[in-house]
Amino acid sequence: MTFAVLARDGTARQGRLTTPHGVVDTPAFMPVGTQGTVKSLTPADLREVGAQIVLANTYHLLLRPGHRLIRDLGGLHRFMAWDGPILTDSGGYQVWSLAALRALGEEGVRFRSHLDGGAEHLLTPELAVEVQHALGADVLHPLDECLPYPASREEAQASLERTVRWARRARAAHAQGAVPGQACFGIVQGGMYADLRRAAVEATCALGFDGYALGGFAVGEPRGLMVELVAATAEALPWAAPRYLMGVGRPTDLVDAVAGGVDLFDCVLPTRHARTGQVFTSRGPLVVKHAAFARDGGPLDEQCPCYACRHVSRAYLRHLFLARELTVYRLLTLHNLTYYLGLMAEIRAAIRVGAFEALRRAVHETHVSAIPETLTVLGGELPAPEEPS
Amino acid sequence: MTFAVLARDGTARQGRLTTPHGVVDTPAFMPVGTQGTVKSLTPADLREVGAQIVLANTYHLLLRPGHRLIRDLGGLHRFMAWDGPILTDSGGYQVWSLAALRALGEEGVRFRSHLDGGAEHLLTPELAVEVQHALGADVLHPLDECLPYPASREEAQASLERTVRWARRARAAHAQGAVPGQACFGIVQGGMYADLRRAAVEATCALGFDGYALGGFAVGEPRGLMVELVAATAEALPWAAPRYLMGVGRPTDLVDAVAGGVDLFDCVLPTRHARTGQVFTSRGPLVVKHAAFARDGGPLDEQCPCYACRHVSRAYLRHLFLARELTVYRLLTLHNLTYYLGLMAEIRAAIRVGAFEALRRAVHETHVSAIPETLTVLGGELPAPEEPS
Numbered sequence: 001m002t003f004a005v006l007a008r009d010g011t012a013r014q015g016r017l018t019t020p021h022g023v024v025d026t027p028a029f030m031p032v033g034t035q036g037t038v039k040s041l042t043p044a045d046l047r048e049v050g051a052q053i054v055l056a057n058t059y060h061l062l063l064r065p066g067h068r069l070i071r072d073l074g075g076l077h078r079f080m081a082w083d084g085p086i087l088t089d090s091g092g093y094q095v096w097s098l099a100a101l102r103a104l105g106e107e108g109v110r111f112r113s114h115l116d117g118g119a120e121h122l123l124t125p126e127l128a129v130e131v132q133h134a135l136g137a138d139v140l141h142p143l144d145e146c147l148p149y150p151a152s153r154e155e156a157q158a159s160l161e162r163t164v165r166w167a168r169r170a171r172a173a174h175a176q177g178a179v180p181g182q183a184c185f186g187i188v189q190g191g192m193y194a195d196l197r198r199a200a201v202e203a204t205c206a207l208g209f210d211g212y213a214l215g216g217f218a219v220g221e222p223r224g225l226m227v228e229l230v231a232a233t234a235e236a237l238p239w240a241a242p243r244y245l246m247g248v249g250r251p252t253d254l255v256d257a258v259a260g261g262v263d264l265f266d267c268v269l270p271t272r273h274a275r276t277g278q279v280f281t282s283r284g285p286l287v288v289k290h291a292a293f294a295r296d297g298g299p300l301d302e303q304c305p306c307y308a309c310r311h312v313s314r315a316y317l318r319h320l321f322l323a324r325e326l327t328v329y330r331l332l333t334l335h336n337l338t339y340y341l342g343l344m345a346e347i348r349a350a351i352r353v354g355a356f357e358a359l360r361r362a363v364h365e366t367h368v369s370a371i372p373e374t375l376t377v378l379g380g381e382l383p384a385p386e387e388p389s
Numbered sequence: 390m391t392f393a394v395l396a397r398d399g400t401a402r403q404g405r406l407t408t409p410h411g412v413v414d415t416p417a418f419m420p421v422g423t424q425g426t427v428k429s430l431t432p433a434d435l436r437e438v439g440a441q442i443v444l445a446n447t448y449h450l451l452l453r454p455g456h457r458l459i460r461d462l463g464g465l466h467r468f469m470a471w472d473g474p475i476l477t478d479s480g481g482y483q484v485w486s487l488a489a490l491r492a493l494g495e496e497g498v499r500f501r502s503h504l505d506g507g508a509e510h511l512l513t514p515e516l517a518v519e520v521q522h523a524l525g526a527d528v529l530h531p532l533d534e535c536l537p538y539p540a541s542r543e544e545a546q547a548s549l550e551r552t553v554r555w556a557r558r559a560r561a562a563h564a565q566g567a568v569p570g571q572a573c574f575g576i577v578q579g580g581m582y583a584d585l586r587r588a589a590v591e592a593t594c595a596l597g598f599d600g601y602a603l604g605g606f607a608v609g610e611p612r613g614l615m616v617e618l619v620a621a622t623a624e625a626l627p628w629a630a631p632r633y634l635m636g637v638g639r640p641t642d643l644v645d646a647v648a649g650g651v652d653l654f655d656c657v658l659p660t661r662h663a664r665t666g667q668v669f670t671s672r673g674p675l676v677v678k679h680a681a682f683a684r685d686g687g688p689l690d691e692q693c694p695c696y697a698c699r700h701v702s703r704a705y706l707r708h709l710f711l712a713r714e715l716t717v718y719r720l721l722t723l724h725n726l727t728y729y730l731g732l733m734a735e736i737r738a739a740i741r742v743g744a745f746e747a748l749r750r751a752v753h754e755t756h757v758s759a760i761p762e763t764l765t766v767l768g769g770e771l772p773a774p775e776e777p778s
């Protein structure tokens with residue numbers, strides 16, 4: 001894997017990540033394909049909306065259908081028929097947010113699955129790497145410990161130290177089992193303490209990784225704190241390596257983090273919001289079931305080139321949504337991802353011509369009414385209880 | 390609308406229906422788009438699987454979103470973005486199978502909706518036509534009375550007579566309100582009594598319609614009785630008019646009815662079965678969640694040109710199905726419709742070269758293990774309770 005910064009605008013960077021499965025223009029947004037599919041979409045759909053890379057969840061695929069099965073069938077790319085790059089997370093976040101009966105030890109984390117009737121599993125740094133090798137991920141991550149918010153300084157320090165020790169073991173496991181070209185990113189933890197984040201950067205970079213992920217954000221902290229700490233952490237990272245902010249976020253979060261020097265993002269928001277009828281548009285958010293759209297013959301967004309906006313009206317989408325028709329989840333997912341990936345393309349173009357700050361302000365103005373102070377996004381695309389799938 | 394029989398093979402016919410929205414090669418299968426969408430698919434998908442015409446349900450669209458709303462937004466073709474032909478049923482079957490508190494009178498049928506908290510509605514022959522005009526259907530149907538099976542001779546006779554009286558009123562309403570090119574088919578009822586079917590044919594043809602629908606089949610009667618009575622009824626109909634067997638059926642039913650001279654079909658089976666993981670293949674039926682497919686890297690059907698068969702394995706589809714991933718419902722729907730529409734293309738080709746009987750036998754051999762004695766298919770594509778949507 002190689003990464004090159006091609007342009008900069010302030011601390012925002014525009015670059016290119018080259019993987020064994022193709023190129024990713026950064027800043028990039030990765031649609032979340034938790035269980036080996038971006039919910040409701042095919043790989044052809046992903047190409048159509050402009051995705052260059054997708055994320056898959058180690059935890060989910062380990063439990064079902066199992067990484068060995070996927071390996072035996074030729075790896076995750078072939079299994080899900082996506083021939084572009086795949087980034088996998090470490091599974092740590094999902095163990096924390098989804099599994100029951102977690103017991104943390106130096107060896108790893110013992111948990112009961114949210115599936116299979118509560119069978120007990122032990123996820124170690126070595127197993128997490130083995131799973132991601134079996135999947136054939138282009139970019140993998142070491143098992144990390146995830147902190148809730150708020151966490152005390154002592155908890156944050158102990159957690160980051162364990163994450164660094166686990167990263168060392170993951171590094172060794174990766175050195176043994178990786179296929180040429182497979183990259184491994186280090187995860188920087190440290191809670192909401194700026195000095196601990198800097199210490200985490202130092203210790204993680206000392207181990208040496210192909211890129212660096214900023215973990216433990218979007219866990220309920222105030223938005224301003226996240227933006228500030230992301231920028232400070234990114235600044236401390238080596239310029240030449242790609243930086244990935246895990247699980248973030250809203251359009252405003254994306255532009256603010258890009259301003260801080262982040263290159264890669266993933267988030268369930270555009271896809272999950274689609275399934276609950278919440279739509280991103282160039283004029284701000286829109287709730288498709290709103291009565292005002294009952295007789296609205298216009299598209300969701302006149303600026304948008306997606307299939308839904310080219311072919312059907314708000315009134316039709318509202319009808320399908322109220323009727324709980326499967327078609328609507330795909331149409332709104334196509335739309336929301338088209339919006340997100342279009343925004344990333346705008347960001348890249350703006351950085352290249354030195355107009356990024358103006359774009360950032362415009363995104364804030366468009367989405368101002370829609371920014372809650374905090375953002376908490378469950379890692380992995382599990383359907384919420386009220387959802388159709 | 391025009392119809393031409395282009396070839397025959399025994400009593401099987403190959404023809405062409407020309408509507409204001411395009412041509413339909415017959416025998417044809419119409420995917421069911423109950424609420425203004427074929428569940429999980431877009432119009433682009435429908436074109437990809439080879440659909441030339443779709444069915445929409447008058448009852449469902451009357452209740453939600455309402456036919457006037459659809460008319461005001463430019464009609465159903467524009468609303469659902471399908472520019473091919475649309476055939477609508479009369480609503481009669483759904484009133485019988487879905488609505489509560491039905492009160493039948495000469496005026497029409499009074500019912501409480503299965504939606505909107507049980508509001509009372511009166512569906513008359515005139516309103517059924519008005520709704521279908523508002524939708525802009527290419528082919529519409531008069532309100533008919535639907536009988537359960539079994540029904541006494543007296544019930545069947547009274548029912549067919551009422552259906553004929555309503556057909557006369559529908560004919561008059563259609564003559565007043567139709568747009569040029571809009572066709573209206575008469576519905577032949579008569580229960581499972583051959584002489585009543587013949588009487589219904591005579592009375593309905595005396596009124597004069599653009600085509601004839603065989604209603605009241607696939608309501609629980611033995612399969613052999615249906616096949617026999619469909620053929621006898623079709624034989625009594627005018628050669629030059631298209632014949633449509635409503636709500637039928639399985640692949641074996643299709644070939645048997647084609648042998649009897651039927652030109653048009655609709656059925657929820659391929660789409661509903663897709664959502665419950667039941668797949669049609671050139672080697673017979675297949676249940677996708679079967680444990681035997683857990684590590685099966687092959688396609689559903691090696692003969693099949695659909696997106697799923699070209700890209701993903703049985704193991705992957707099984708995984709998605711067990712994980713209740715939205716993507717799988719679309720993939721299996723694409724597959725099943727590709728199978729059905731491919732079968733219709735084979736049927737047309739076989740009739741043209743005089744090889745239809747051999748094809749009919751082959752379809753029976755392939756699907757022999759999968760033919761239950763009776764078939765009951767609820768009209769309209771409502772999800773079954775255990776289904777994801």
